[in-house]
Amino acid sequence: MRLSHLRNFCIIAHVDHGKSTLADRLLLATGVVTERDFRNQVLDTMDLERERGITIKASAVQMPVQDLTVNLIDTPGHVDFNYEVSRALHACEGALLLVDCAQGVQAQTVANAYLAVEANLEIIPVLNKIDLPGARPDVVAEELAAVLGIDPVGMLTVSAKTGEGVSEILQAIVDQVPPPEGDPEAPVRALIYDATYDDYRGVIVYVRVLDGELKRGMKIKFLSSGREYDVNEVGAFKPLMQKADRIEAGSVGYVVAALKTLDHVKIGDTIAPAKNETVEMIPGFEDPKPLVFCGIYPSSSQDFDELRKSIEKLQLNDASFTFHPESSEALGFGFRCGFLGLLHMEVIQERLEREAGVEIIQTAPNVTYEVKKTNGDIIMVERPAELPDPAHIDELREPTVRASMITPPESIGPLMTLVNDRRGSFVRQEYLSQTRTILVCDIPLAEMVFDFYDLVKSATRGYGTMDYELTGFVKADLVKLRLLVGGTEVDALSVICHRSIAQRRGREIIRALQKTIPRQMFEIALQTAIGGKIIARESIRALRKNVTAKCYGGDVTRKRKLLEKQKAGKKRMRQVGNVSIPQEAFLSVLGRGEEKKKK
Amino acid sequence: MTPRRLDNDRSAVAAIHRQQQAEPSLYVHIPFCETKCPYCDFNSYRVAGRDVDGYLSALAREMDQRGVPRNPPTLFLGGGTPTVVEPDTLARYLDDILGRIQPDPTREFTVEANPGSLTREKIAVLKERGVTRLSLGAQSFFDHHLATLGRVHAARDIEEAYAWARDGGIPEVNLDFIYAVPKMTLREWNETLARAVSWAPDHLSCYALTFEPGTEFFTKRRAGRMRSIDEGLELAMFRLTHRRLDHAGYKRYEISNFAPAGYECKHNLGYWRNRPYAGFGAGAVSYLDGERLSNERGLARYATSVGEHGHAVVEREALTTEDAAREMVVLGLRTQHGVDLAEVDARYGISTRALFQQTIDKLVAGDLITDTDRLRLARRGWRLADGISAEFV
Ligand SMILES: Nc1nc2c(ncn2[C@@H]2O[C@H](COP(=O)(O)OP(=O)(O)O)[C@@H](O)[C@H]2O)c(=O)[nH]1
Ligand SMILES: C[S@@+](CC[C@H](N)C(=O)[O-])C[C@H]1O[C@@H](n2cnc3c(N)ncnc32)[C@H](O)[C@@H]1O
Ligand code: SF4
Ligand SMILES: [Mg+2]
Secondary structure, three states, X not given: OEOOOEEEEEEEEOOOOOHHHHHHHHHHHOOOOOHHHHHOOHHHHHHHHHHOOOOOXXXXXXXXXXXXXXXEEOOOOOHHHHHHHHHHHOOOOEEEEEEEOOOOOOHHHHHHHHHHHHOOOEEEEEEEOOOOOOOOHHHHHHHHHHHHOOOOOOOEEOOOOOOOOHHHXXXXXXXXXXXXXXXXXXXXXXXXXXXXXXXXXXXXXXXXXXXXXXXXXXXXXXXXOOOEEEEEEEEEXXXXXXXXXXXXXXXXXXXXXXXXXXXXXXXXXXXXXXXXXXXXXXXXXXXXXXXXXXEEEEOOHHHHHHHHHHHXXXXXXXXXXXXXXXXXXXXXXXXXXXXXXXXXXXXXXXXXXXHHOOOEEEOOOEEOEEEEEOOOOEEEEOOHHHOOOHHHEEEEEEEEEEEEEEEOHHHHHHHHHHHHHOXXXXXXXXXXXXXXXXXXXXXXXXXXXXXXXHHHHHHOOOOOEEEEEEEEEEEXXXXXXXXXXXXXXXXXXXXXXXXXHHHHHHHHHHHHHHHHOOOOOOOEEEEEEEOOEEEEEEEEOOOOOOOOOOOOHHHHHHHHHHHHXXXXXXXXXXXXXXXXXXXXXXXXXXXXXXXXXXX | OOOEEOOOOOHHHHHHHHHHOOXXXXXXXXOEEOOOOXXXXXXXXXXXXXXXXXHHHHXXXXXXXXXXXXXXXXXXXXXXXXXXXXHHHHHHHHHHHHOOOOOOOOOEEEEEEOHHHOOHHHHHXXXXXXOOEEEEEEXXXXXXXXXXXXXXXXXXXXXXXXXXXXXXXXXXXXXXXXXXXXXXXXXXXXXXXHHXXXXXXXXXXXXXXXXXXXXXXXXXXXXXXXXXXXXXXHHHHHHHHHHHHHHOOOEEEEOOEEEOOOOOOHHHHXXXXXXXXXXXXXXXXXXXXXXXXXXXXXXXXXXXXXXXXXXXXXEEEEOOHHHHHHHXXXXXXXXXXXXXXXXXXXXHOOOHHHHHHHHHHHHHHOOOEEEOOOEEEXXXXXXXXXXXXXXXX
């Protein structure tokens, strides 16, 4: 049954193409917010407030358009959340595909467009920022047409900044986005497409009701786990949270149930009535597995508890981030953390440092490896130390991704050099327009964990963008590169890498350590080895002189304090045999030189 | 004013110190200099415009009120520059101090002096009052280095002052030198040492220039307007000092101090052997009954405090037995004599071996200390003494 008074849509765009600004414009045009709210950037302000724990992220905002109820559904912002994005898209019937027409089609434009196509959405291309002097709506329309296989003529143009073209967009939503389909009389069946944790209200689940309705006081269950809950509250965002009696079939809203942690809320899960056996799971559900791992340790061991609390709290907000305690001889007690991808890892790290207020040490990130043992067992290895004895390894497999890079054609050469350098292989190339080409390559994920984005940026002089998705685990000639400091292996500095680059990587790590480990009373030998074979070695010269010239009666206390400081400084370092390793050393093996900054 | 108590487990240490230790040594601080040297972080002030008399009467009052040790094994008059004042003032306060203790012509009695501040007349005053040791801040024999150091005297003045002291019959004379001064060459330092030795002083102190926080030098270096000399060069100077002086019969008995056997400064040795001392004057520190007491450093506040309370102690630090033991090891390690752990254990009733054995093994294996009858810095250990000591604090 068509629920003709409803429309659900989302806005998809590459970052900075104007999604937030356009959303605010639409809320203003429909009277949901006032001119003053608009000037204050409603959605972004709410984001800020959410960070301070005041209001809750508006994952869907309801607005009246003519005599219809229109829901604008927010999608997560970046590539590592492809799965979450696709679930959010499944809560809609239409998508505004927004492109900055000064910048043109970018990697996430394409990635998001394909996700929307897969979700069977009606796509409405919108060319934004036409007020900019550099706007090239014709060229960008052509690019979009190439991506989507549609007619470039007659695409909507808008300036989210000035408001020009906004009413046409509203009309297009009414006319082109199909009303949802569903059976209001059936037992409730709802898709969980997002969830958040709020300090005051606990877990808030965002749902799209397909059939039936969700009401306060109902008993529901989550189909993936079979767990049952009482619904304490339902409602919608207008744009602030507003309680309601029910969420009707075809519509979206929030549910507060008695859930203490996000652990049991799985994005993509289905909600059904508690006592019901007939409602079927909505297809496409996955339990996303982390692909990138790193160790996170407190800089000083007494901060361990503080760090644990912060990590637990972060996980409340992001169940796709996993962690478990681990210990390292060099770093003491900390956590092994798993992330969906590289950006995800960075986002989490930044939030940890900002919100936890504890200084952390992060070990070199690594990917999950699949190991086929000689006895036929297949195990997943999350860190170098877990790798079985080489004698028991039949096959080592590494995760491989398919990366799509959108770039001006003249940068294809440098990009291919980069891809080859990173053990990647060419898949295909497509022209979008005279100034834009898609280059698709397969690359081992491990080769991307350090600085690949930055290098794509520099190979394309800033014009290139990239998106990727996991394609599977592929057999590779991998080795464990052991790092020895003063003859002792330091597990936190050891890495798994491809044999062909082991030599180079070994030298890089040693060079980084030479720069960060201060000279000490003894000479320090730095070696990298594969198995028992040393492949690179260097040393850090011994300190030459470190002695206070004057020390008399009046100085004793002060000198002792200086010595205590020296000792405390040393204590903050990790002791490996005779050697004190500062935390920067652990960080230095992370980078391949340059500062990391990704977008 | 109630002094701040930093620790309260002091009774044990106090008892130990009372029953095992002799009378404390006596230190008196005269915080005046003709000018303030840009590298110096001693508690000293340019004398011009200061109320010297006021200070000296506060000093007298402090000694009266707190009481000086009646028979200190050594007496040290330091600064600043105790000889910066007029001869009659010098005579007056020397008498003031000496009047409070038992006379003993065998007692080591040291006075520090800046060559620019000395006259034959002042030497005569010192001699008359029984001063046995004069410590002269020579610093360098090169006028350009003296200029860098902002010293008020030239090389020529050192020679003169030294001759006066000798002629005046002061039994022992020490010369202080500073090396590793910016732009100093190894050759220059070698020449300085050769010349110093040729004068046959009784004692030599050779300090590597230290950029002390709060000094003009420190600020300049941080701002990039001054550079310390190359580390390798400094190390070469450090080694050269040892070699040259050892050869000439001046044994290194502490990191920066050299003397023929029997001519060591007993007062300073007392510091390194963790013996008690009573200090009087602005910024002076005492170590009595296992407790360290520090006086107010500012001149006006020192005088006011003494006036009001009869003392100017602003900080008391009572050491625990373990801290005291650690300090004894750290200080002892600065000396050639080293430290006898059994003695430390006996004094403080703890087991230093239990505390330190691992550290000791590691340092012995690294050729940094030796552990025979006593714990001592090994040859290679002298230049790394701070890193080594840090293992024991
Ligand atoms: N000139 C111009 N700037 C715009 C327009 N729409 C958005 N912007 C600006 O583009 C930047 C990114 O916009 P935002 O809405 O945050 O992008 P989002 O990352 O897609 O949410 C902001 O500085 C906006 O002010 C537009 O139509 N014209
Ligand atoms: C109190 S002064 C000696 C007497 C007198 N005030 C003088 O300077 O001639 C003690 C000695 O410490 C040494 N000294 C002071 N500051 C120093 C520094 N920053 N680095 C190295 N030695 C220093 C100098 O050799 C100085 O002679
Ligand atoms: S004369 Fe001595 S105490 Fe006075 S400022 Fe110079 S070095 Fe310091
Ligand atoms: Mg935004």
